[in-house]
Amino acid sequence: xxxxxxxxxxxxxxxxxxxxxxxxxxxxxxxxxxxxxxxxxxxxxxxxxxxxxxxxxxxxxxxxxxxxxxxxxxxxxxxxxxxxxxxxxxxxxxxxxxxxxxxxxxxxxxxxxxxxxxxxxxxxxxxxxxxxxxxxxxxxxxxxxxxxxxxxxxxxxxxxxxxxxxxxxxxxxxxxxxxxxxxxxxxxxxxxxxxxxxxxxxxxxxxxxxxxxxxxxxxxxxxxxxxxxxxxxxxxxxxxxxxxxxxxxxxxxxxxxxxxxxxxxxxxxxxxxxxxxxxxxxxxxxxxxxxxxxxxxxxxxxxxxxxxxxxxxxxxxxxxxxxxxxxxxxxxxxxxxxxxxxxxxxxxxxxxxxxxxxxxxxxxxxxxxxxxxxxxxxxxxx
Amino acid sequence: xxxxxxxxxxxxxxxxxxxxxxxxxxxxxxxxxxxxxxxxxxxxxxxxxxxxxxxxxxxxxxxxxxxxxxxxxxxxxxxxxxxxxxxxxxxxxxxxxxxxxxxxxxxxxxxxxxxxxxxxxxxxxxxxxxxxxxxxxxxxxxxxxxxxxxxxxxxxxxxxxxxxxxxxxxxxxxxxxxxxxxxxxxxxxxxxxxxxxxxxxxxxxxxxxxxxxxxxxxxxxxxxxxxxxxxxxxxxxxxxxxxxxxxxxxxxxxxxxxxxxxxxxxxxxxxxxxxxxxxxxxxxxxxxxxxxxxxxxxxxxxxxxxxxxxxxxxxxxxxxxxxxxxxxxxxxxxxxxxxxxxxxxxxxxxxxxxxxxxxxxxxxxxxxxxxxxxxxxxxxxxxxxxxxxxxxxxxxxxxxxxxxxxxxxxxxxxxxxxxxxxxxxxxxxxxxxxxxxxxxxxxxxxxxxxxxxxxxxxxxxxxxxxxxxxxxxxxxxxxxxxxxxxxxxxxxxxxxx
Ligand SMILES: Cc1cc2nc3c(=O)[nH]c(=O)nc-3n(C[C@H](O)[C@H](O)[C@H](O)COP(=O)(O)OP(=O)(O)OC[C@H]3O[C@@H](n4cnc5c(N)ncnc54)[C@H](O)[C@@H]3O)c2cc1C
Numbered sequence: 080x081x082x083x084x085x086x087x088x089x090x091x092x093x094x095x096x097x098x099x100x101x102x103x104x105x106x107x108x109x110x111x112x113x114x115x116x117x118x119x120x121x122x123x124x125x126x127x128x129x130x131x132x133x134x135x136x137x138x139x140x141x142x143x144x145x146x147x148x149x150x151x152x153x154x155x156x157x158x159x160x161x162x163x164x165x166x167x168x169x170x171x172x173x174x175x176x177x178x179x180x181x182x183x184x185x186x187x188x189x190x191x192x193x194x195x196x197x198x199x200x201x202x203x204x205x206x207x208x209x210x211x212x213x214x215x216x217x218x219x220x221x222x223x224x225x226x227x228x229x230x231x232x233x234x235x236x237x238x239x240x241x242x243x244x245x246x247x248x249x250x251x252x253x254x255x256x257x258x259x260x261x262x263x264x265x266x267x268x269x270x271x272x273x274x275x276x277x278x279x280x281x282x283x284x285x286x287x288x289x290x291x292x293x294x295x296x297x298x299x300x301x302x303x304x305x306x307x308x309x310x311x312x313x314x315x316x317x318x319x320x321x322x323x324x325x326x327x328x329x330x331x332x333x334x335x336x337x338x339x340x341x342x343x344x345x346x347x348x349x350x351x352x353x354x355x356x357x358x359x360x361x362x363x364x365x366x367x368x369x370x371x372x373x374x375x376x377x378x379x380x381x382x383x384x385x386x387x388x389x390x391x392x393x394x395x396x397x398x399x400x401x402x403x404x405x406x407x408x409x410x411x412x413x414x415x416x417x418x419x420x421x422x423x424x425x426x427x428x429x430x431x432x433x434x435x436x437x438x439x440x441x442x443x444x445x446x447x448x449x450x451x452x453x454x455x456x457x458x459x460x461x
Numbered sequence: 462x463x464x465x466x467x468x469x470x471x472x473x474x475x476x477x478x479x480x481x482x483x484x485x486x487x488x489x490x491x492x493x494x495x496x497x498x499x500x501x502x503x504x505x506x507x508x509x510x511x512x513x514x515x516x517x518x519x520x521x522x523x524x525x526x527x528x529x530x531x532x533x534x535x536x537x538x539x540x541x542x543x544x545x546x547x548x549x550x551x552x553x554x555x556x557x558x559x560x561x562x563x564x565x566x567x568x569x570x571x572x573x574x575x576x577x578x579x580x581x582x583x584x585x586x587x588x589x590x591x592x593x594x595x596x597x598x599x600x601x602x603x604x605x606x607x608x609x610x611x612x613x614x615x616x617x618x619x620x621x622x623x624x625x626x627x628x629x630x631x632x633x634x635x636x637x638x639x640x641x642x643x644x645x646x647x648x649x650x651x652x653x654x655x656x657x658x659x660x661x662x663x664x665x666x667x668x669x670x671x672x673x674x675x676x677x678x679x680x681x682x683x684x685x686x687x688x689x690x691x692x693x694x695x696x697x698x699x700x701x702x703x704x705x706x707x708x709x710x711x712x713x714x715x716x717x718x719x720x721x722x723x724x725x726x727x728x729x730x731x732x733x734x735x736x737x738x739x740x741x742x743x744x745x746x747x748x749x750x751x752x753x754x755x756x757x758x759x760x761x762x763x764x765x766x767x768x769x770x771x772x773x774x775x776x777x778x779x780x781x782x783x784x785x786x787x788x789x790x791x792x793x794x795x796x797x798x799x800x801x802x803x804x805x806x807x808x809x810x811x812x813x814x815x816x817x818x819x820x821x822x823x824x825x826x827x828x829x830x831x832x833x834x835x836x837x838x839x840x841x842x843x844x845x846x847x848x849x850x851x852x853x854x855x856x857x858x859x860x861x862x863x864x865x866x867x868x869x870x871x872x873x874x875x876x877x878x879x880x881x882x883x884x885x886x887x888x889x890x891x892x893x894x895x896x897x898x899x900x901x902x903x904x905x906x907x908x909x910x911x912x913x914x915x916x917x918x919x920x921x922x923x924x925x926x927x928x929x930x931x932x933x934x935x936x937x938x939x940x941x942x943x944x945x946x947x948x949x950x951x952x953x954x955x956x957x958x
Contacts, residue, residue, distance in 0.1 A: 141711035142818050142849075164717060200658065207664055208636050223907045229816045231848040231888040233622045233671050234896070234903060235912050235930065237635065240667020244659070261717035284577045288601070290691040290757065318760030325691075325757070369656040371577040392578070392658050415661035433661035438651035442919070443663045449918040450911075 081107070081121075085128040089214070089222050089253055095127065096251065097220025100453030107458045108247035110150060110186030113174040114193055118246070118431040118460035120423045129188055132253045137228070140165055144211065144228055145259050149188025149252040156187055156257075166262040169206045170199035176353045177363075177420060188252045194244025197352045198295040198311070201287065201389045207243035209258045215242065215250035218451025228256045241446070246432070246461050249450040263313035266294070268344035269326060271308040272335045276300060276374035276387075279308045282330065283390035284370055286310050291325040296390040297351040300377075309339075309347055357384045357397035362421035364405055366394040368414030376412050402429040409433065432461055464511060464894055466928040469559035473539055477516055480539060484519050484561070487529045492567070494518035503562050506547040506554040507609075508895055510811075510865060515542065515556030520564045524642060524650060524680040527563070531678060531925075532648025534561055540924050541646075543674040545585065545617030548609045550812055551893025553621060553673050553929055565616050568680065571595050580639060580656050582683045585616025589623075592684060601686040604631035607889070608797060616679045622671030624889035626722040626753075626796075629847035631687065633889065635670040642681035643669055646920035656683060668915070673891050674926040676919040690755035693721070694765050695789040698772045699746035699779030703727070706748035707822040709775040710846045713752070716771060718764055722753040723847035724796050727826060730841040730854075734795030737802035742795050743779050750846065751792050799843045799854065807839065807856035811868045815879030816888035819849045828878055829853055836871040838864070850888035851879065877902050892930040900932050913940055 086092040099106050107124045109115070130150035137146040140163040147156060153173055160166055172195060173185035185195075191213075196205045212226030225238035242249055274282060279298040286293045294313035300306050310326060312319045330336055339347060350356055357363065361383070368376060370391030377385050383398035398405070402418065402425070409416035415433035418426065435443060451457070473480070477495070484493045494500060500514040521527045534541050540560035547554050556562045568584035574596060575581075581592050581603065589610040592603040606625035607613055613623065619641060624633040631637070640654030653666040660666060669676055700706040706725060713720065726734065726742075726749045735742045742749055750772075754764045765782055772780050783789035795802070803810040817825050826842060833840045839856040853875055857868040876886050876896065880903045886896045900909060909932070916923070917937035927934075 139818070139820065141715045142820060143714065144818075194659065194664075204632065204636055205659055207659075207667055208632065217911065221907050221910065223905070223911045225908065225911065227816075227885045227903075229818060229849050229884050229888075231624060231628070231633065231816050231845070231850045232885045233624075233633075233889055233891055234885045234887050235892065235900065235908075236676075236915050237622065237667055237671045238911070238915070240635065240664045240670070243667070244664055248663070261714070261719060264717060280577075284579075288576060288579055288688050290600075290688050292688070292690075292756070314756075315760055315763055317763045318757055321691075321757035321759040367657040367659055367661070369575075369578045371575065371656075389658055413655055414657050417661065435662045436652065438645075438649050439653065439662065439665065441649075442645070442651060442665055445918040446663060446665065446668070446915070449914040 081124060081126040083126045083128055085131055087131040089216060092127070092251055092253065093216045093220040093222050096216055096218055096455060099455045100219040103453065104455065105458045106455050107460060108192070108251050108456070110189030111152065111184030113180070113185040114189060116178050117419060119426050121458045121460045124458045127251065129251065130186060132188070135159060136254070143230055143259050144256060146228060146254065146256045147187055149255055150186050152183065153185040153187050153190050154183055160259050161262065164262050165259045167209060167257065168199065168203035168260040169209050170197035170203060171195045171206060172197045172352050179359070187255055191243050191255055192245060192247050192252060198297060198348055198388050201296060201392070202292065202294045207240050210239040210243045210255060211258050212256040213239055213242060213252055214254040215252045217250050218455040219453050226256065230258050248447055248456045248461060264315045265319055266344070267312045267319050267323065268339045268347065269310045269323070270337045270339055270347070271310065271330055272305050272337070274298070274306055274308050274334065276377055278331070279306070279387070280370055280374050280391040282308055283310070285329050286326055287390045289325055289329060291322040295348065298387040298391070299351070299356055300386065302356065302384070309351065311348070351386065351388055354386060354395040356386060357395060361397040361399050362425055363419045364396045364398065365417045365419050366396055366409050366414060367392060368394065368409060368412040372412035372414070376408065379408065406433060430461065466513070466557060466894070467540070469557070473559040474516065480537070480561070481517055483533055483537070484517065484530060487533065488519060488521050488526050492520045492522070494520070503544070503547070503556060506544070506549040506552060508550055508552040508555070508893065511552050511555050511894060513556050513558055515562035516559050518562045518564055520567050522567045524644065527678055527680050528644045528648050528650050530561070530563060531644050531646065535647050535922065535924055538922070538924070540927060542926050543620070543678050545614035545620070546588070546612045548613045548617065549621060549891060549893060550814065551887065551891040551895040553891050553893040555894050557928065563678065565614065565678070572681070575656065576601070578656050579686050580683050581686055582681060583615050584681055585619070585679045586614050589613050589615055589618055596686050600689050602689050603637065603684055604687050605634050605637055608800070615682050615684065619670050619679050619682055620672065620674045621891040622889070624850070626724060626845065629723060629845070630719050630721045635667060637685050638666070638670055638682060639685055640683035641666060641669060641679050644678040644680055646677060646922070646925040650680070654683065673893065673930050675916055675930055677925070692758040692761050693753060693755045693789065694761040695783040695792045696752045696765060696768060697779065697781040697792050698750040698752065698777045699743040700748045700750070700775070700777055701746070702776065703748045703826055704823045705776045706750055707819065709750065709772055709777065710819060712771045712775060713768055714847070716767060718767065720752050720847060721755040722751070724751045725749065725844040725846035726796060726799070727842040729839065730799055730843050731795070733802040733806045733841050734799055737805050738794045738798045740791050740795035746779070751796055796843065799841070803841055803854040803856060808858040808860065811855040811857065811872055813851065813853045813855065813872050813875050814887050814890040815876050815884055816848070816850045817879050817882050817884035819846070821882040821884070825851070825878060825882060829875055832871060832874050836867050838868055838871055845888070848888070849884065873899060894929055897930055897932050910940065
């Protein structure tokens, strides 16, 4: 078990980080630990528990802005905004179930730092698109803020983009300001049955490129059951009816289509979000690539199980394929591959994040240095 | 002008002829401009109060040329200022006396359109509107639509993170750009992002968008395009009280409606616009709201009904729905002509760009009027009401001694007011030189130190667009420990695959 420390004020956190910089020590930032099993195991690194920075501090629904401590549980924020008929458009989720654990642990800071977004990301944008501002402490213990509490702002470098998805390598987030949006009045999911991968990608892409303005599109290939392509419409009732007609004109003739009831639809999207149809024994990869490449990519996989989200732009792949080979294939397809779930031995060997090209790696290193000159956050996990 | 720019380096000025010769070895001779008369058109951008002819202008046509120019300038200690179409309203493209102005206008081709992934790959000098025009026939468009879209370049949009009237629903530039090819201040070429929805590592793309030409030169842009909505409805709503208009906007959003556009004009703006284009605006309105809704016709019909109800509940005296596309353009004509309309009622105007929390609108407009009296200058307000982005246009006459200075002071007071009520200095026009020295009103020394560290991480010699955005950064060594030693990277861990 890692040695742990839980600062309760920004001052304490800053002192801790400044001291670590002076000592040449490394620290690992942690929210609720729902993503503990992503990245290389670092059992000897001291953990900074960020959960004391909790609580929603400012939420004015018509302003579409919410400010909360980074350690606030995601579930609390989702419940609060839902009560006002709003939501986080990037469809964040708790990683617990990906690791066969319960939900409830994930914090908003962790969700932002990991850049977590689910199926609705296709239409709603990513975590990075909804982080308006933040407060944080750099690796050498300097407290600072960036961005602001308004939805439109270009004052200074857009550091919120940079910390979203930085996996704790830049700064310890203490407070985040998020953009929220109205929750759709209704939602409808169509299940198109029996398509092969090229036909599924083609349908999803046509749907996404049509005025039907789909909210999400996923494809689960034939396995024990029939292949299912899921198309989701979110919005006002009148609008959903009209857009459903638009979609009907796109679906190839004689292909069976069902309308899922709410319970089935929710379960289906949950299965996509957590890749539940994929076996847990093999390492699980998250491959982002142009949708155009998706069906060729899966056709080339041996002995693997997969599903597509984001209209073919995201593949979840469970495979024992050599990690190097996975990364070459992803890169050649114009994308990249992240190792999400694997045993500790493999994670110790294979970096979770796709290694960047040389020119980009040099820039990343300089940017990390600009936030963390003492390499305090270079725990070796990523 | 009281603006302090980096002191020109006499040694560089002395080498001007050699520098021109070196650049001519990289690009064809006519692409290097050094004659004084030909430099003049480049002396300012959209913020015409500031003028400075550059030492030289260079107009490359390829990424390789851009990289070679930037590398040569880096190795020879010459400052570089990037420029797209020069429509910046914050002086972002203001030249330096000892700097090379690097114009990207000749990189003006659309390289690739992909309707499966719905992306367009364009060179930075392509205009914003040209992207939409390239995909229009297939039923697509590029969403961010700055009013300058016929002229401004996509590279300039990326550098300024430009917005437009449709950004409330569809996002600003950063939400619609998937990748860039980018030349570092050292002259290396890097690709950030691509045609995928997200990139694997640190979001350097997100950092480069909105970096105002301080971190590198954008030489190619991949943007996301959207299918055109089936139909569009526009409404014109008039109010006798500003407070009612403000509350109406909040209520529309509280009802779960995010219009494609929601613009407000105050009484002086309505009068100026009406006099200019005759859009049919009600002259007795204290505030006029244009609400545009898009989607399937059935959705527009329902939402028009809901917005009408909300407007009436908030004491609107006029709710007009455009009967056809012609009437819809008429609604917009006045709003879109707000700038030239200001130009008609006043010899000069100065366009501001702060954002405030929307609930503060009536209060802020009242205080802007008070400031207008204090400074003895008129002001008209147009406003992206949906996202709280204010554009007060300060009216002045540059030929009257002291008026420009007063206009600038007035502008400063408005921006300080925006920050005071919880808003920001700029919603979409950028900091540039204009708001550079106001940055400390919004950011603490520690906040600014972090911004400086980023600049120094990319450009430790401070050769790329220095004097913009960041106040008082003279040398990166000032930041002490964080100085980056070329080639000695602090994270030696190399990719294992
Ligand atoms: C009438 C008018 C209306 C406007 N309306 C809007 C509006 O509605 N919304 C809005 O957001 N803005 C608006 N603007 C401001 C302006 O058009 C935008 O900021 C635009 O993005 C600038 O593009 P440009 O090509 O003219 O860039 P320039 O003005 O040439 O340059 C802008 C900045 O970008 C840098 N730059 C340019 N090209 C590159 C490149 N390839 N790589 C790196 N850096 C580069 C420059 O150094 C400079 O800092 C308006 C301007 C005018 C004059």
